[in-house]
Amino acid sequence: EDQVTQSPEALRLQEGESSSLNCSYTVSGLRGLFWYRQDPGKGPEFLFTLYSAGEEKEKERLKATLTKKESFLHITAPKPEDSATYLCAVSPRDSNYQLIWGAGTKLIIKP
Amino acid sequence: KAGVTQTPRYLIKTRGQQVTLSCSPISGHRSVSWYQQTPGQGLQFLFEYFSETQRNKGNFPGRFSGRQFSNSRSEMNVSTLELGDSALYLCASSLDRGYNEQFFGPGTRLTVL
Numbered sequence: 001e002d003q004v005t006q007s008p009e010a011l012r013l014q015e016g017e018s019s020s021l022n023c024s025y026t027v028s029g030l031r032g033l034f035w036y037r038q039d040p041g042k043g044p045e046f047l048f049t050l051y052s053a054g055e056e057k058e059k060e061r062l063k064a065t066l067t068k069k070e071s072f073l074h075i076t077a078p079k080p081e082d083s084a085t086y087l088c089a090v091s092p093r094d095s096n097y098q099l100i101w102g103a104g105t106k107l108i109i110k111p
Numbered sequence: 112k113a114g115v116t117q118t119p120r121y122l123i124k125t126r127g128q129q130v131t132l133s134c135s136p137i138s139g140h141r142s143v144s145w146y147q148q149t150p151g152q153g154l155q156f157l158f159e160y161f162s163e164t165q166r167n168k169g170n171f172p173g174r175f176s177g178r179q180f181s182n183s184r185s186e187m188n189v190s191t192l193e194l195g196d197s198a199l200y201l202c203a204s205s206l207d208r209g210y211n212e213q214f215f216g217p218g219t220r221l222t223v224l
Contacts, residue, residue, distance in 0.1 A: 034212065043115070043201050043215030044154075087154065097142075097208050098167045101154045 002027045002092050013109050014078050021086055021105045024070040029093030033071050035064050036087040037065035038104070046085055078109045113138065115204050115216035123222045129190040132219045136183050142166075143185040144213060145177060146201040149167070160185050161208050176207030189221075197223045 001025045003096040013019055027035065031053050036044035048057040050066040057064045061082065063074040073086055116135045124130050136143050144167075145157040156169035161177035177187040183204075189196055199220050202212035 025135075028147055041199070041218075041220070043203075043218050047213055049212055096167055098156060098159065099213070101156075103153045 002090070002095065004088060004090055004100050004102040006086075006088050006105050008105060009057075009103070011108070013075075013078055013107070015079055016110050018074070018076045018078070020075070021073040021107070023073070023088030024072060025088075025090045025100075026069075027092040027100070029092055031067055031091040031093045031095075031097075034089045034091070034099070035071070035073055036089070036097075036100050038085045038087055040085075044102040047086075058066055070108055075107070080109045080111050083109045085105055113163045115202055115214055117200075117202050117216040117219050119219060120217065121220045121222075123224065124192050125224050126192055126194060128191060128192050129188065130221060132200055132202075132221075134185045134187075134202030134204075134216060136185070136202075137214055140198055140204035140214070141183050141208050142205045142208050143179055143183065144203045144205075145185070145187050147171075148199045148201055148218070149197075157187065157200075192223045192224065194223050197221060200209065 005024050007022045032049050038044040049066040053068045055066050058086040061076050065072045085104040085106045087104045089099040118133045142161045144159040147155045158177050159167040163179045174190045179185045199218045201218045203215045205213045
C-alpha cells in the first residue's frame with residue numbers, strides 16, 4: 001500500500017537553530033514528491049517538486065532533498081516567520097495522478 | 112496572475128441542510144481537485160475534475176458530489192449535512208493532469224451546527 005509518513009509531528013526550534021524535517025514514502029514507483037507550507041486557516045502554499053533521487057531544490061532558508069526512500073526539508077537559520085505546518089505529498093507512478101499526503105510537521109520557531 | 116479563489120470563505124449550516132461551494136482555478140489550469148481538512152484527519156482527497164469529467168474520487172459517501180464547468184470552474188455539493196462535515200474545504204488547481212504541482216485556494220470554512 002502506498003504510504004507517506006512525516007516526522008516529527010511537531011518541532012520547536014529557537015530562531016537561528018537549523019534542523020530537518022523528514023518525509024518517508026513507500027510507493028511502487030515515484031512520479032514526483034512535493035513540499036508545501038501551510039499557515040493556520042489558509043490553503044497550502046507550494047514550495048518544491050522533486051522527481052528523482054539525488055535531486056535538490058532551494059528557496060531562501062529552505063532546501064529539499066530526495067533519496068529513493070525519503071525526502072528531507074532542511075531549514076537553515078530559521079526565523080519566526082518560518083513557523084507553519086509543512087506538508088509532503090507524493091504522486092505514485094500508477095496512481096492516476098492522485099497525490100498521497102503526509103500528516104505534516106508543525107514547525108514553531110521561537111524568537 | 113490571480114490565484115485560486117473559493118467562495119464563500121465561511122459558512123455556518125445546520126444538520127440536514129445542503130451546501131454548495133465554488134472554486135475558480137488559476138487561469139489556464141484545467142484540473143481541479145477538492146480536499147477536506149480537519150485537525151484529526153489531515154488532508155483528505157475528495158475528487159478531481161478535468162475536462163468536466165470526474166477523474167478520481169476519494170473515499171467519501173455519495174452525499175459529497177461535484178462538477179466542473181466548461182471554463183474549468185468547479186463546484187462541490189454536500190447534501191444532508193452532518194456534524195462531522197465541519198471542516199476546511201480546499202480547492203486546488205493544476206495546469207493539466209500531467210502536472211502534479213497543485214496550487215491551493217484559501218479554503219471554505221464550513222461549520223455544521
